[in-house]
Amino acid sequence: MEENFINIWEKALEALKEETSQIAYKTYIEVMVPRLVDKNTVCFLAPSSYHIEICKKRYLDLIQNTLKFLTSVDYQITFEAKDAIPENAEDEALDVEVVKGQYANMQVNENSQTGNASVDLKKIKEDAGLNTRYSFDNFVIGTNNRFAQATAYSVSQNLGATNPLYIYGGVGLGKTHLMQAIGSAVIDKDPSKKVIYCTGELFVNELIKAMLNPNMNESFKKKFRNVDLLLIDDVQIIAGKDKCQEEFFHTFNSLFDNGKQIVLTSEKPPKEINGLEDRLKTRFSMGVSVDIQTPDYETRFAILKKRAEEERYVIDDDILVKIATRVKSNVRELEGVFNKLMAYTKFTNNPLTDAVVDNTIESILVKNTNILTSKLIMQVVAKFFDIKVTDLTSDKRSTTIAFPRQIAMYLCREVADMSFSAIGKDFGGRDHSTVLHAYSKIKDDYDNNPDTKDLIDDIKKTLERES
Numbered sequence: 024m025e026e027n028f029i030n031i032w033e034k035a036l037e038a039l040k041e042e043t044s045q046i047a048y049k050t051y052i053e054v055m056v057p058r059l060v061d062k063n064t065v066c067f068l069a070p071s072s073y074h075i076e077i078c079k080k081r082y083l084d085l086i087q088n089t090l091k092f093l094t095s096v097d098y099q100i101t102f103e104a105k106d107a108i109p110e111n112a113e114d115e116a117l118d119v120e121v122v123k124g125q126y127a128n129m130q131v132n133e134n135s136q137t138g139n140a141s142v143d144l145k146k147i148k149e150d151a152g153l154n155t156r157y158s159f160d161n162f163v164i165g166t167n168n169r170f171a172q173a174t175a176y177s178v179s180q181n182l183g184a185t186n187p188l189y190i191y192g193g194v195g196l197g198k199t200h201l202m203q204a205i206g207s208a209v210i211d212k213d214p215s216k217k218v219i220y221c222t223g224e225l226f227v228n229e230l231i232k233a234m235l236n237p238n239m240n241e242s243f244k245k246k247f248r249n250v251d252l253l254l255i256d257d258v259q260i261i262a263g264k265d266k267c268q269e270e271f272f273h274t275f276n277s278l279f280d281n282g283k284q285i286v287l288t289s290e291k292p293p294k295e296i297n298g299l300e301d302r303l304k305t306r307f308s309m310g311v312s313v314d315i316q317t318p319d320y321e322t323r324f325a326i327l328k329k330r331a332e333e334e335r336y337v338i339d340d341d342i343l344v345k346i347a348t349r350v351k352s353n354v355r356e357l358e359g360v361f362n363k364l365m366a367y368t369k370f371t372n373n374p375l376t377d378a379v380v381d382n383t384i385e386s387i388l389v390k391n392t393n394i395l396t397s398k399l400i401m402q403v404v405a406k407f408f409d410i411k412v413t414d415l416t417s418d419k420r421s422t423t424i425a426f427p428r429q430i431a432m433y434l435c436r437e438v439a440d441m442s443f444s445a446i447g448k449d450f451g452g453r454d455h456s457t458v459l460h461a462y463s464k465i466k467d468d469y470d471n472n473p474d475t476k477d478l479i480d481d482i483k484k485t486l487e488r489e490s
């Protein structure tokens with residue numbers, strides 16, 4: 024590459040930095056490595072194809088105009104994804120390294136992805152508790168997760184700068200995927216970095232084991248405090264568990280004080296987690312909190328397209344449109360339909376007819392409504408209040424039983440959409456007006472009493488998980 028283009032690009036970067044947000048600049052622009060193909064053509068090496076997609080959509084004009092402003096040349100701009108770089112591009116790549124340190128890191132990956140080293144990388148990730156299926160490359164960006172993705176990516180490239188990163192949102196929306204992608208990207212960049220991915224549940228279990236055994240106690244501390252990046256998934260589970268909160272508080276402080284990166288996911292923002300100590304709420308809110316919403320139609324379609332590509336599964340766009348139109352609530356369900364259809368094609372070798380597609384969609388959607396029967400609701404509510412399921416259908420009138428019963432009835436109406444008389448029948452043959460009364464009372468309480476609201480929201484989450 025010509026020496027003077029390096030200078031031009033460095034000047035362009037300065038201008039581009041002014042023109043874009045810090046996150047956009049760091050995530051999409053700074054990571055691009057230019058290669059002059061001929062006098063008027065620049066090819067940018069991008070970390071992945073999604074970087075190219077975003078760059079083309081949002082920054083192509085800006086880059087072109089900036090280069091033109093600096094040189095008066097109308098550069099043609101092309102892009103190439105890192106994984107598409109042919110072997111013999113190495114010489115040019117070495118030149119490029121001078122521009123920004125980025126490419127050196129890419130080379131580490133390139134090398135380690137060939138031969139034996141790739142096995143090691145996979146093993147390092149697995150030892151860290153990561154599932155190699157989750158990466159930034161296969162995370163589809165949409166309006167629902169754009170900011171979360173950009174922040175997560177920037178955290179992966181700059182450990183400790185945004186601390187902690189807190190990702191929250193509903194079930195099946197991609198929190199685990201994004202969190203694991205951070206871990207994976209960090210190891211790709213520098214396999215010597217110590218990463219631990221751990222669910223909140225596993226953290227609790229390990230802590231309990233450690234508490235019972237003094238030797239393990241030390242190794243527990245060492246394990247969690249001796250990392251560059253700690254990923255705790257579904258951290259809300261530690262709420263209400265005093266000893267866990269205490270230990271996590273110290274783990275958090277120790278990492279934080281040493282500039283180590285912490286990433287947390289949860290269903291809710293910190294201040295809305297019931298039973299979470301205030302000092303943890305404060306700490307969780309210290310860095311950046313990002314949320315993931317339900318995906319819109321375009322994103323749902325793009326996720327299906329990406330899955331088909333990944334699996335090399337030939338499927339009509341019409342069918343993907345149909346799935347994306349009808350399966351709306353979360354990505355896990357979307358994938359459920361997709362996987363079922365793919366299995367059908369594989370095992371029967373028959374074409375997908377409208378009927379097969381419709382039935383598959385129905386089966387996933389119906390499963391989710393059907394499963395929320397009064398029986399499941401009663402089980403979950405009984406467990407929650409530590410009473411028996413039979414208490415709920417009994418005549419007992421003490422508050423400890425009557426209140427949970429009213430909540431269970433309310434949920435049957437609200438979540439499972441049952442009629443008042445069907446609910447009455449399932450709750451020991453009560454009449455329609457009794458159920459209506461219970462429903463109105465709890466609904467009123469839900470709207471006016473934050474404690475009841477929190478309580479019911481918690482039960483709803485458990486129901487979502489159990490169904």
Ligand code: ADP
Pocket residue numbers: 157161162163164165168192193194195196197198199200201326354355358
């Ligand atoms: P959560 O942790 O929020 O419950 P997950 O991360 O487990 O959700 O996501 C559920 C499934 O949907 C996973 O298989 C994940 O790979 C997929 N998924 C979610 N969001 C996306 C996305 N934006 N692009 C690609 N796949 C996604």
Ligand code: MG
Pocket residue numbers: 198199200256
């Ligand atoms: Mg998850």
